[in-house]
Amino acid sequence: MLRWLLVVAAVTGILIYAINRDIHYEKAYNGDLRNRVTGSRMIKDGRSPYFYKWKTGDGLRYYDPGNFDSVRPSNMTSTPVLYRLLSPLVEQPEARISEYWLVIEYLMLGAITLFAFLTAPTTARRQAVVLVFGAVLLTNGWKEHTANGQTYLCIPFFAMLFLVFWKKKDHPANAILAGCAAACLILIRVNTLLFFPPFWLLVQTHPRRWWLFFCIPMALFGGWALTSTHERGLWRDYFSNVNEAIRINQNLHPAIQHNDPDPRYPRWEGIDTLEADHYMKTLPAKIYSENGNFFVLFQGVFHRQLSVATMGWLSFGGIGLLALLFYFRCRPFEAQDTPWVAIFGFCLFMIADLFSPVYRHQYYTVQWILPLMLAATQLSPRKKAGYGLLLLCLLLWCFHLPFLKMQNTLAEYGILAVLLAMALDLRTFRTQNPPPVSLPK
Template identity: 25%
Template sequence: MRSAAAFDSMSSPSSPDPDSSASGSPLFFLLMMALLLAVWGLISDVINTGDGGSIDLRNRITGVRVASAHQDPYTYQWRQADGTERLDPFSYPSSPVSHTTVTPATLTVFLPFKDLNYRVTQWLWLGVQYAALGLGFLAWLKSTDRANWAWGGLLTCLYCLTPHWRLHVDRGQSYVLYAALLLLMMNAGRSAGKRGLWLEGLTGALLTMLRPNFGVLLGVSAARRGKVPILAAGAGLAVWALLPVLMAGTAIWKQYFAAMAIHARQYLDRVQFPPARFSLKEGIEGIPIGKFLNDTRIPFTDTSIYRLVSFQLPPNPLLIGWAVLAAGAGWLMMRRDGAGSARFQWGVSAWIYVGDYLLPAYRYNYNHILLWPVLLLGLTALKGTARKVWMGLTAGILILHTATWWLPKACLPWPGVAALLLAAGVAVMTALTSRKAAAG
């Protein structure tokens, strides 16, 4: 139980030696080196974006274009008469569902890009991803001790060196938005006054509508036991459920859930479809088809729990069990520290990350950006020896994730497994220390 005792010392962040953030310290040198390498990574992202087709961004854009015409974006099959504006070259013609798998609320986020040329959208989305990374980091800075800034910056730069971030940007993914919004919500939750509670509730509701496993955040508003947080969460749910209906029609949510059931079944049954065939002479919105098919050779693999255990687990009991355990752990943490404490927020972020592995869908390396809030919030929640242990663990796991560039193919799941174990350890440890306090 020594580990539990160590983590039981969590409260406000500690103040390490003043020299730890001085310009002549080893930490500052490491931060500058990591920052320079991260700039090199940004240059690589610019090159990859110019050479590729941001294939996951493509199905968001085609999806919102189809949805805004009041057609089903989740079962849409492209026809040549529709023009290349709706063509996603990675949707399978023989599949009953399209490649668009994001929620209707997420499609609504992409509505401002609907009428833009796709190449312009690619460059804008590259900027959006980096802006989200920066804004999420700034939100964390506002809610943590100054002594944590340099180490948090180092962790963020180290993550930017991993192939996971390269893949995220290359594919045009949106998980960094979820991570940034989570950090924004956590910062709002630690602010005094009704404004912070409103922002916390609205952001939690938005995240719930963007990705289902963030639904545990609704429990944060419920844990507040006040009118303002509950009203904020309720208003947020209503707004983000209604906006897609105004854009795409009343059937959009029903279409989404029906399509996701098919996708889940296909994934668990490992159904494969032949890809669509296109001539390399064809272009999509002025972009040669070869650009979309360009392989940037970034290592990645499926790290969902179902893939890791050879599809031997049923998803529904796992998801229900996860939701019950997350709710129970949240209740225990709330009784000890309150819904706005650093430890409560740290534990919630860990439960969200664990839940991401349990969704019956492909889970590629770009999902690992959801670990970033867990790493940063741990610095805020810990002090003393426990904080130093956490610093070592976080640095070690990010070095392992960076090493994915050179791992053999059979070892590619290892960083994902290590991240899952780390988050699960945080989830369990925060619950155990809360239970000890509650029992006392």
């Protein structure tokens, strides 16, 4: 009981501090949220956002101060499906949407934490989940995510929803809901497809009928995308935008054009630019961000630029070797292996993410929230070294050390390495862990 009191008191204090801090960030203007709003509005209006540039006379509906530059593609770089998911919010003024989105971010984090808490079979593991929740609120990734109004938290959220319905294999409706969550996950970030192949190792744990119903949502979306001229055009423009983003980030002579200048409205959709500037100058906590891409590290060490093709071959070569090692080292797989299969799948996806030719800012790292919480549900005294290293990496994310360069990147690669090592040691976990409890029905 005393340990619970200490854990709850510490995390409650962190939560109160974090909410007040993040409200301040939100008032300083969520720049990245705006391009999600304008992109969603354009798709609702039957237009494509991916190469749109504001012109004099367009009004405020598509106005975004971050979309004024000299390149051809717009800064609306999310998938059509993400824009459609946001569409219920976007008819509100920007200031109101920003407030709503901060609440939604906390609700998504709370849902992921609750899922892990209910999955953890012992008191110590539940306490570990709560402590991970508290630590996440202090990380640079979470701070930058809320400060920019980013949407990367949707990745662990939809992966969590998939796992919720994956556990419930007694009714076709659960298979359909799992398929919907999986479809949303893939269609808001295409390389999350790598999260799912490890689950094929658990195919025998679910009846064939379950898998049939699971495939229905993606099949329906595929049919709609193929038969809808507008939807095909959106995806074509999206991938063209991605290619242009790669050219911009890799200095490969991106397309340049003349665009109208920013009219610099002092007030628009509830945003007072002077007030936002005041909040920006008085931030309650500094955010330390860096780009953790492999090509950034390679260039820093060897002073040479990796080609996009080389990044792709290194990424998928490493993913393939790890997948084979996981299969031959850990088979046969059983239902109770689901947490580690999910963690391993997440690591595969994050390897592709780290080898991306597009710069990864610190808000990308919130994607690690789910695998870290899943690891907490499997806490084991016999794995003190691994969990100690994970704790150290979390602390590196939370507290800035001026003498340590690329601190956030060191922490992220450390988490990847430790989680991979622990997943590849799955046989040891089988011999010492009780099977996890099921979620309440």
